[in-house]
Amino acid sequence: MPDPILKVEHLSMKFGGLVAIGDLSFEARRGDITALIGPNGAGKTTVFNCITGFYKPTEGMITMARRDGSAYLLERLPGHEITARARVARTFQNIRLFSGMTLLENLLVAQHNKLMKASGYTILGLVGIGGYRRASAEAIDLAKFWLEKADLIDRADDPAGDLPYGAQRRLEIARAMCTGPELLCLDEPAAGLNPRESHALNALLNDIKDHTGTSILLIEHDMSVVMEISDHVVVLEYGRKISDGDPTSVKSDPKVIAAYLGVEDEEIVEVLTEVGDDRVIEELDAEPDRDHGPPDSASMLAGPVTDTIAHSDDEERVSVMRGASKAERIEEREARDRAAGISGQPDDKRGGGE
Numbered sequence: 001m002p003d004p005i006l007k008v009e010h011l012s013m014k015f016g017g018l019v020a021i022g023d024l025s026f027e028a029r030r031g032d033i034t035a036l037i038g039p040n041g042a043g044k045t046t047v048f049n050c051i052t053g054f055y056k057p058t059e060g061m062i063t064m065a066r067r068d069g070s071a072y073l074l075e076r077l078p079g080h081e082i083t084a085r086a087r088v089a090r091t092f093q094n095i096r097l098f099s100g101m102t103l104l105e106n107l108l109v110a111q112h113n114k115l116m117k118a119s120g121y122t123i124l125g126l127v128g129i130g131g132y133r134r135a136s137a138e139a140i141d142l143a144k145f146w147l148e149k150a151d152l153i154d155r156a157d158d159p160a161g162d163l164p165y166g167a168q169r170r171l172e173i174a175r176a177m178c179t180g181p182e183l184l185c186l187d188e189p190a191a192g193l194n195p196r197e198s199h200a201l202n203a204l205l206n207d208i209k210d211h212t213g214t215s216i217l218l219i220e221h222d223m224s225v226v227m228e229i230s231d232h233v234v235v236l237e238y239g240r241k242i243s244d245g246d247p248t249s250v251k252s253d254p255k256v257i258a259a260y261l262g263v264e265d266e267e268i269v270e271v272l273t274e275v276g277d278d279r280v281i282e283e284l285d286a287e288p289d290r291d292h293g294p295p296d297s298a299s300m301l302a303g304p305v306t307d308t309i310a311h312s313d314d315e316e317r318v319s320v321m322r323g324a325s326k327a328e329r330i331e332e333r334e335a336r337d338r339a340a341g342i343s344g345q346p347d348d349k350r351g352g353g354e
């Protein structure tokens with residue numbers, strides 16, 4: 001089994017009274033495509049922001065283990081060193097290209113640090129004395145290599161803003177790859193893509209995985225992309241992990257089906273019937289159990305609670321209905337069954353019941 005490239009241990013991130021991530025632990029294995037999924041507001045982007053240095057976590061440890069054996073605690077590194085030393089690159093939910101620059105220029109900007117270093121940070125260096133000329137030629141070669149990989153070489157001299165949406169997404173990934181990452185974090189790369197663009201994206205990600213040794217951590221709502229290309233899926237709800245495994249086992253996990261896979265409330269019974277989990281269906285039909293929910297003083301992390309969040313001088317009341325977390329209701333039922341010694345535990349239910 002490949003060693004972990006990224007270890008997230010007991011990660012918590014609080015915004016005032018709101019616990020966006022609570023005691024989250026998971027690993028991404030080297031060479032794998034790991035998907036982080038969950039409904040809106042589950043905390044996926046917050047996890048990315050903690051990994052890539054945009055947020056300093058409230059608690060927890062994030063360890064990046066490089067191929068050369070060095071390890072970095074990302075929560076302690078300044079943001080720019082996370083790319084330069086720990087070799088973590090990311091893309092964002094909203095495309096952030098330099099739209100007036102050409103595709104080639106966008107990929108050269110990504111190599112700016114390397115080029116400045118080669119110039120010795122001097123004017124003489126920039127005009128070609130020393131290693132700058134060679135570094136510049138190498139940067140252009142690398143940019144062309146990734147434009148080829150992303151199937152964009154024919155548009156190298158066009159402004160990035162002229163590209164169709166799906167091509168802009170691929171260009172962003174190519175730009176991130178020009179920084180030489182060992183871990184590539186992609187925030188919803190398939191958002192807004194049509195099926196053809198989605199197919200091209202999958203091909204690019206599989207190519208990166210198979211030929212560069214770069215591991216990929218991916219936030220994605222498009223389940224067809226997740227199921228097609230991921231080796232490993234981690235599922236979040238209200239900042240907590242509720243499932244972790246290969247795509248097939250996660251897909252048939254009743255907690256995930258009930259809470260995440262884009263299933264509307266009225267469709268849940270239908271989907272659970274398909275995977276044959278009658279007990280979960282009963283549970284979802286029942287009223288939430290008010291005696292077993294977390295106390296009202298608990299944070300939003302727990303899902304079915306009411307909490308108060310203070311924002312500067314104002315106080316904003318945030319209410320989350322009891323029973324909002326379907327996964328939690330299932331967990332509570334399982335715990336009660338275990339305590340009562342009832343057989344037919346959740347593992348028996350996985351993998352469908354045909």
Ligand SMILES: Nc1ncnc2c1ncn2[C@@H]1O[C@H](COP(=O)(O)OP(=O)(O)OP(=O)(O)O)[C@@H](O)[C@H]1O
Nearest residue numbers: 015018019020038039040041042043044045046047
């Ligand atoms: N800077 C911030 N300040 C306050 N609250 C925040 C901040 N960033 C995120 N949150 C809150 O943290 C929770 C998790 O948000 P996050 O964006 O990580 O979720 P997500 O799973 O990425 O959602 P989506 O799928 O919609 O992108 C949300 O309740 C969000 O409002």
